[in-house]
Amino acid sequence: VVFFESVDELPRNLEYDFIIAGGGTGGGTVAGRLAENPKWKILVIEAGPSNEGIFATMPPGLSGQVSNNPNLTWGYFTTPQSGMNDRVTSYSRAKLLGGCSSHNGGGYTRGSRDDWDRWANVTGDNGLRWDNMLEVMKQGENFVNNSAHLPQQGHFDPSVHGFNGKLFVSATYTIYPLNDLLLGVTKELPDEFPFLLDENGGRPIGVSWAHRTEDSTATRSSSATAFIETSGDNLHVLVNTYVTRVLSHPSSSPLSSSSITDFRGVELAKDAQSRRKTLFAKKEVIVAGGVIGTPQILMNSGIGPREELKALGIKTLVDNPSVGKNFTDQISVVVFFNTTLPNTDFDLDQAIAEWNTTHTGPLIMSAPLKNQIVWVRLKDDSPAFEVGPDPSPGENAPHIEVNTNAVSAITGASVNAQLAPGVNGTNTIQISLINLHPVSRGSIKLSSPSPFDPPIIDPGLLNSPLDFAVLREGIRSTQRLFLASVFNTSVFGSVYPLESTSSSDEALDTFIKDEGAPYLHGGCSAMMSPRGASWGVVDPDFGVKGTKGLRVIDASVFPSIPSGHTQAHVYGLAERASRMIKEMWA
Numbered sequence: 124v125v126f127f128e129s130v131d132e133l134p135r136n137l138e139y140d141f142i143i144a145g146g147g148t149g150g151g152t153v154a155g156r157l158a159e160n161p162k163w164k165i166l167v168i169e170a171g172p173s174n175e176g177i178f179a180t181m182p183p184g185l186s187g188q189v190s191n192n193p194n195l196t197w198g199y200f201t202t203p204q205s206g207m208n209d210r211v212t213s214y215s216r217a218k219l220l221g222g223c224s225s226h227n228g229g230g231y232t233r234g235s236r237d238d239w240d241r242w243a244n245v246t247g248d249n250g251l252r253w254d255n256m257l258e259v260m261k262q263g264e265n266f267v268n269n270s271a272h273l274p275q276q277g278h279f280d281p282s283v284h285g286f287n288g289k290l291f292v293s294a295t296y297t298i299y300p301l302n303d304l305l306l307g308v309t310k311e312l313p314d315e316f317p318f319l320l321d322e323n324g325g326r327p328i329g330v331s332w333a334h335r336t337e338d339s340t341a342t343r344s345s346s347a348t349a350f351i352e353t354s355g356d357n358l359h360v361l362v363n364t365y366v367t368r369v370l371s372h373p374s375s376s377p378l379s380s381s382s383i384t385d386f387r388g389v390e391l392a393k394d395a396q397s398r399r400k401t402l403f404a405k406k407e408v409i410v411a412g413g414v415i416g417t418p419q420i421l422m423n424s425g426i427g428p429r430e431e432l433k434a435l436g437i438k439t440l441v442d443n444p445s446v447g448k449n450f451t452d453q454i455s456v457v458v459f460f461n462t463t464l465p466n467t468d469f470d471l472d473q474a475i476a477e478w479n480t481t482h483t484g485p486l487i488m489s490a491p492l493k494n495q496i497v498w499v500r501l502k503d504d505s506p507a508f509e510v511g512p513d514p515s516p517g518e519n520a521p522h523i524e525v526n527t528n529a530v531s532a533i534t535g536a537s538v539n540a541q542l543a544p545g546v547n548g549t550n551t552i553q554i555s556l557i558n559l560h561p562v563s564r565g566s567i568k569l570s571s572p573s574p575f576d577p578p579i580i581d582p583g584l585l586n587s588p589l590d591f592a593v594l595r596e597g598i599r600s601t602q603r604l605f606l607a608s609v610f611n612t613s614v615f616g617s618v619y620p621l622e623s624t625s626s627s628d629e630a631l632d633t634f635i636k637d638e639g640a641p642y643l644h645g646g647c648s649a650m651m652s653p654r655g656a657s658w659g660v661v662d663p664d665f666g667v668k669g670t671k672g673l674r675v676i677d678a679s680v681f682p683s684i685p686s687g688h689t690q691a692h693v694y695g696l697a698e699r700a701s702r703m704i705k706e707m708w709a
């Protein structure tokens with residue numbers, strides 16, 4: 124791979140076969156795959172810098188240092204969320220090579236087979252079925268031993284993993300008493316919390332060991348490390364440069380006889396002050412700006428809802444009311460329980476030294492206790508479904524993810540002092556609860572005709588009573604989990620929300636409104652739909668409806684949010700799209 128800092132440095136008289144707008148999870152993967160054909164020249168244009176040399180992208184436990192760095196993120200905020208007391212929340216998106224795969228939590232979860240089958244049914248594309256996509260994902264994966272050389276047997280099912288792909292995945296964990304206690308729950312309460320050998324086998328329900336995108340030195344594996352860095356010099360990467368628009372190719376003006384515009388051009392600029400340049404691709408332009416960047420680029424280019432574009436003085440080239448609509452994200456709350464389990468607080472400098480020398484210690488995971496995940500499927504007669512129909516894609520899908528984060532004396536003391544004075548105990552265990560299948564929908568809209576102004580980001584969180592009801596049952600399920608007798612001497616009542624005062628629906632709703640947050644697994648803002656459908660933004664071949672030479676490959680094309688974390692789905696879709704493109708141009 125060859126890096127360039129400015130468009131003026133690019134080789135003159137070189138016409139690229141493919142130009143990719145955005146070098147993130149989807150874009151980086153497609154770039155690396157297309158570059159496997161040495162005859163093709165590929166250009167990736169990324170708004171942020173290269174990941175190379177940014178230490179915080181390497182130890183998974185430093186992901187927060189990237190997420191909180193204004194030079195490496197877009198600094199987005201949501202609109203006031205009416206379902207959450209009009210709170211405005213930050214909406215982190217990475218602005219660097221690898222995109223969010225360079226700073227995310229590293230969880231690798233493929234969701235349930237029902238998610239993929241639902242996508243196939245919604246889009247009419249059988250290639251998206253689980254049975255096909257499992258093979259695609261396995262071929263991209265290289266499942267390796269963890270850095271601490273801890274046994275992984277019993278932590279995964281080898282039959283559903285790949286061992287020769289480019290993306291490293293491992294079952295990294297640490298030895299900690301909670302591990303066995305959670306396994307004890309699977310024996311005591313197997314109906315609600317069964318043991319699950321592999322969270323990536325298509326039916327993630329139960330207590331599983333966590334899998335993460337890390338190699339056997341506990342170093343992050345991202346689209347940049349797995350796919351871009353491993354490419355030959357036919358892959359060019361232009362960093363610190365924005366794609367401001369996609370443009371129609373000179374050979375196909377929108378005024379020509381065909382009603383389909385050929386968008387094989389890109390307009391780019393270093394910043395708002397610089398002169399904009401244009402480049403044209405011989406074969407295709409691929410937009411991979413992510414769930415926010417992609418609809419922004421499309422709308423700035425005149426592909427979007429005519430009335431909205433007109434109001435901003437942008438000429439509509441392809442009127443598509445679906446662009447930027449359907450933006451969806453999961454909703455999470457963090458709950459705290461008092462505990463006598465040893466705290467996992469650590470000294471950062473010592474942890475960095477340990478990671479540097481032995482690739483072990485607290486920085487091997489995005490939070491110290493990400494060892495296991497509890498996936499809960501609510502019963503058919505759950506009170507949640509009196510509020511609305513079951514939003515999950517089928518019986519193999521969980522509704523709730525229960526994610527153990529850390530045991531802290533620091534938060535323990537402050538939580539108890541602020542929220543539950545008088546409650547005994549100094550340590551608290553922090554648990555993230557995620558509503559995996561929100562029915563609330565939001566939107567991404569342009570705030571101005573300038574591609575450098577942040578768009579209006581409205582995830583519409585908690586707009587539906589059903590989303591509250593599912594989270595309430597998730598909190599209750601977690602409270603039942605810690606009431607198991609195996610926790611009798613180690614985990615006590617929930618301190619936030621305080622169990623004794625928060626058993627009513629109203630009290631839990633107040634807590635959810637106060638504490639709900641986007642889980643940053645957004646998707647669906649340029650949704651895939653069947654070819655010929657009157658709704659949706661891309662066809663099953665990822666081509667943008669009403670255009671030629673233009674595809675979108677990232678989380679924005681998700682037809683719905685899957686049952687879990689989202690990067691495995693972006694990798695899977697990017698692998699599938701790359702195969703389609705290779706076949707088409709073979």
Ligand SMILES: Cc1cc2nc3c(=O)[nH]c(=O)nc-3n(C[C@H](O)[C@H](O)[C@H](O)COP(=O)(O)OP(=O)(O)OC[C@H]3O[C@@H](n4cnc5c(N)ncnc54)[C@H](O)[C@@H]3O)c2cc1C
Nearest residue numbers: 145147148149170222223228229230366413416678688690
């Ligand atoms: C803090 C955080 C933690 C997460 N944790 C997990 C996790 O543990 N497990 C998991 O599976 N998922 C996780 N996710 C979600 C997951 O990382 C994303 O769903 C996925 O990476 C999105 O991939 P993408 O290709 O759609 O977008 P991105 O990876 O965001 O890529 C988009 C790229 O396009 C670039 N770009 C945008 N606009 C332009 C423009 N105009 N010009 C040039 N470049 C542009 C961006 O800078 C970025 O590099 C997390 C996300 C966040 C933010």
